[in-house]
Amino acid sequence: MPTTTYDNTGVPIDDEGFFTDPARWTEPMAEQIAKEAGIDALTDRHWIVIRFMRDQYAAKGTGPTVRVLGKVSGVSVKELYQLFPKGPAKTAAKIAGIPKPRGCI
Amino acid sequence: MGKHIVILGGGTAGTMTANRLCRTYDRDECLVTVVDQDDDHLYQPGLLFVPFGLARPDHLVRSRPRQLDEAVDYKMARIDRVDLDARTVRLAGGIQLSYDVLVVATGARLLPEETEGLTGPGWGEKVFTFYDLPGATGLHDALERFEGGRVVVDIADLPLKCPVAPLEFAFLADWYFRSRGIRDRVELTYATPLDGAFTKPVAAKALGGLLNDKGIELVTEFTLGEVDGEHGRLMSYDEREVAFDLAVVVPLHGGAEYVGRSAGLGDELGFVPVDPHTLQLPGRHEVFAVGDAAGLPASKAGSVAHFEGEVLVHNIGQFLAGQPLDASFDGHANCFVETGFHKALLIDFNYDTEPLPGHFPGPVGLPLLKESHAAHLGKLAFEWLYWHSLLPGRELPGIGSAMSEHGKHHVPH
Numbered sequence: 300m301p302t303t304t305y306d307n308t309g310v311p312i313d314d315e316g317f318f319t320d321p322a323r324w325t326e327p328m329a330e331q332i333a334k335e336a337g338i339d340a341l342t343d344r345h346w347i348v349i350r351f352m353r354d355q356y357a358a359k360g361t362g363p364t365v366r367v368l369g370k371v372s373g374v375s376v377k378e379l380y381q382l383f384p385k386g387p388a389k390t391a392a393k394i395a396g397i398p399k400p401r402g403c404i
Numbered sequence: 405m406g407k408h409i410v411i412l413g414g415g416t417a418g419t420m421t422a423n424r425l426c427r428t429y430d431r432d433e434c435l436v437t438v439v440d441q442d443d444d445h446l447y448q449p450g451l452l453f454v455p456f457g458l459a460r461p462d463h464l465v466r467s468r469p470r471q472l473d474e475a476v477d478y479k480m481a482r483i484d485r486v487d488l489d490a491r492t493v494r495l496a497g498g499i500q501l502s503y504d505v506l507v508v509a510t511g512a513r514l515l516p517e518e519t520e521g522l523t524g525p526g527w528g529e530k531v532f533t534f535y536d537l538p539g540a541t542g543l544h545d546a547l548e549r550f551e552g553g554r555v556v557v558d559i560a561d562l563p564l565k566c567p568v569a570p571l572e573f574a575f576l577a578d579w580y581f582r583s584r585g586i587r588d589r590v591e592l593t594y595a596t597p598l599d600g601a602f603t604k605p606v607a608a609k610a611l612g613g614l615l616n617d618k619g620i621e622l623v624t625e626f627t628l629g630e631v632d633g634e635h636g637r638l639m640s641y642d643e644r645e646v647a648f649d650l651a652v653v654v655p656l657h658g659g660a661e662y663v664g665r666s667a668g669l670g671d672e673l674g675f676v677p678v679d680p681h682t683l684q685l686p687g688r689h690e691v692f693a694v695g696d697a698a699g700l701p702a703s704k705a706g707s708v709a710h711f712e713g714e715v716l717v718h719n720i721g722q723f724l725a726g727q728p729l730d731a732s733f734d735g736h737a738n739c740f741v742e743t744g745f746h747k748a749l750l751i752d753f754n755y756d757t758e759p760l761p762g763h764f765p766g767p768v769g770l771p772l773l774k775e776s777h778a779a780h781l782g783k784l785a786f787e788w789l790y791w792h793s794l795l796p797g798r799e800l801p802g803i804g805s806a807m808s809e810h811g812k813h814h815v816p817h
Contacts, residue, residue, distance in 0.1 A: 314605070358677065359671075359677060359699060359700075359701060360680055360700070364561055364597070364627070365597075365627050365641055366627070366656070367672055367673065370672055376641055380641060380642050386625050386642070388627075389599065389625070399603075401598070402596075402602070402604070403567045403703045403739075403751075404567070404568060404602055404604055404607045404741070404751055404753075404759055
């Protein structure tokens with residue numbers, strides 16, 4: 300299992316850089332992960348999504364889809380793609396320190 | 405005075421649960437009531453075969469109450485809502501059922517109208533789903549008429565029932581057009597909201613070449629935003645387009661309608677957010693969910709409902725006895741994946757262990773994560789098992805509720 304360092308702390312990640320242990324994530328790490336994902340600065344709107352991702356993962360064991368984000372997080376689908384241009388469900392999951400959304404196979 | 409267990413839904417999960425409970429308790433200990441709105445129990449795995457003429461629609465449907473133990477009280481009625489505080493279920497027509505234990509097993513519902521344009525021009529003509537019987541039947545006619553062009557298989561969004569079925573459809577479509585001798589006139593595309601057809605590392609390595617080998621184009625991270633049936637275009641949220649002459653779309657799924665009308669029961673999509681291990685609704689100890697209706701990070705598949713059953717029935721017993729719930733579901737799922745040309749592969753996995761190579765149910769058994777004719781025969785034989793062994797709530801010899809590591813090979817990523 301590879302590891303990387305954010306906020307001077309070693310964390311386990313998968314081959315694509317997603318956290319494998321969401322409990323190891325801290326808020327200061329998000330800025331660094333976001334920069335690596337091509338997002339220069341996290342705004343309050345980004346943080347609404349990031350916190351929603353973490354809450355959903357804690358409640359359901361899986362990150363929300365774009366549709367659920369758009370329906371419930373308070374940020375519209377259109378804005379989600381402006382905030383996270385490379386795909387909100389995946390990029391926001393990475394920044395929020397939750398595992399990558401996956402299928403069953 | 406016995407306890408009253410009300411099961412909402414007489415499909416795969418509800419039927420298996422009711423029959424298991426009837427075998428566990430005498431009627432004077434527990435009265436089991438099952439509610440569903442019709443009399444048609446559909447063998448859903450058969451839907452995949454209908455479009456290709458490999459299954460007859462009328463062979464897939466049997467009576468719901470006839471699959472239930474004779475001790476079950478079956479009520480055919482539309483469910484209006486559940487009142488969790490009053491512990492009652494209100495049925496259409498004003499009938500009320502009080503319960504000591506409620507089991508939500510009403511599965512998942514297709515919501516094609518939630519996607520702009522999906523049920524608009526072209527729906528039922530060149531835009532279909534095979535996830536219900538009318539759709540699968542209409543698609544069979546459309547495929548028979550199809551002489552060439554662009555066929556797109558698209559998963560609108562997650563979660564979906566039987567997550568491998570769209571992939572199986574693409575594989576079978578390749579086989580079907582080849583067997584008709586027109587494969588060179590068909591462009592076949594598979595579009596998914598995920599970032600690959602195979603997203604678990606081991607399966608991706610083992611099976612990543614399958615689509616390519618079959619000449620099926622893959623479009624990833626494509627979440628369906630709109631369908632333009634008139635001009636034959638699927639459009640994603642991020643404004644990409646996939647052109648089609650025939651679109652096979654798996655619509656958005658949600659829970660049963662009454663779940664949304666029942667305060668405190670469902671999530672934003674109408675699935676019931678139960679504990680992934682005990683299957684109990686947090687804060688409502690007398691409420692459980694099983695099968696596709698449950699909002700779990702597990703596949704929505706009949707095998708999951710079967711493996712959940714043992715845990716569920718035990719935990720209901722513990723609850724009724726005032727004891728802690730000590731049975732834990734591990735997310736076990738087991739699926740045959742039809743790959744065409746009379747071959748299939750088998751996958752076996754749970755919450756924590758991805759599909760791995762090896763053999764199932766032990767070192768001497770069907771190969772896992774590898775195409776074989778034996779697995780195809782297994783998939784065909786499964787229909788008999790479903791009606792005669794699984795629905796009655798019987799255990800399959802050598803296959804337990806919990807996923808076994810026996811016969812599996814862990815491989816480094």
